[in-house]
Amino acid sequence: MKEIIIATKNQGKAIEFKELFSKYGINARSLTELDREPKDIDETGNTFQENAALKAEQTAEILSAPVLADDSGLVVDALDGEPGVYSARYAGDQKDDQANINKVLHGLDGVPAEKRTARFICVLAVATPGEETIFRQGICEGHIAHTEAGENGFGYDPIFIPERYEKTMAQLPKAEKNRISHRAKALQELGAWLDKQ
Ligand SMILES: O=c1nc[nH]c2c1ncn2[C@H]1C[C@H](O)[C@@H](COP(=O)(O)OP(=O)(O)OP(=O)(O)O)O1
Numbered sequence: 535m536k537e538i539i540i541a542t543k544n545q546g547k548a549i550e551f552k553e554l555f556s557k558y559g560i561n562a563r564s565l566t567e568l569d570r571e572p573k574d575i576d577e578t579g580n581t582f583q584e585n586a587a588l589k590a591e592q593t594a595e596i597l598s599a600p601v602l603a604d605d606s607g608l609v610v611d612a613l614d615g616e617p618g619v620y621s622a623r624y625a626g627d628q629k630d631d632q633a634n635i636n637k638v639l640h641g642l643d644g645v646p647a648e649k650r651t652a653r654f655i656c657v658l659a660v661a662t663p664g665e666e667t668i669f670r671q672g673i674c675e676g677h678i679a680h681t682e683a684g685e686n687g688f689g690y691d692p693i694f695i696p697e698r699y700e701k702t703m704a705q706l707p708k709a710e711k712n713r714i715s716h717r718a719k720a721l722q723e724l725g726a727w728l729d730k731q
């Protein structure tokens with residue numbers, strides 16, 4: 535089976551990529567599955583694209599192999615676009631999903647449903663040593679719930695209600711999330727490249 539390395543240590547992302555790539559007959563392996571896990575890469579960029587490039591290119595260099603990286607996050611209009619590029623560390627360096635959720639809900643205290651619009655954004659970077667890095671983006675529109683609900687997924691899923699749905703992303707079956715998510719859409723955009731693999 536063909537294989538691609540995903541430059542992530544986030545288990546939630548890794549599980550989704552395994553499912554998504556299996557449809558293309560490709561085995562997706564994350565960094566935690568390698569014999570020697572590479573050290574953390576500093577995400578010093580100011581955009582999703584910059585951080586995706588940092589993760590993909592540095593990992594491809596270390597492993598001398600094609601690598602895909604995902605930089606993603608939640609953009610909330612009533613919070614002027616926060617947490618955005620800083621989604622993982624919104625409530626501090628410990629990357630605590632629950633603390634991040636609490637901070638978003640607290641920031642939206644008293645904001646009515648129609649003003650709670652938000653979107654998940656995912657930028658994928660594929661870096662191959664000696665080649666130009668390619669980028670694709672996917673967006674999933676929705677709004678922020680008043681309380682958390684659901685156990686599936688990861689990150690901000692318990693407070694994100696996708697457009698045309700009445701449940702949070704964490705209440706949807708994982709196959710449903712994998713049809714509509716920002717990650718799934720970005721990967722669809724990579725289709726032509728995937729078909730060549
Ligand atoms: O589908 C999603 N459902 C819920 N939350 C999500 C999703 N996609 C991204 N997110 C949130 C989680 C994290 O707070 C941030 C990603 O940060 P990001 O730096 O890309 O990932 P990360 O540090 O967790 O792992 P890594 O850099 O090793 O891939 O956005």
Ligand SMILES: [Mg+2]
Nearest residue numbers: 544577605622
């Ligand atoms: Mg990260």
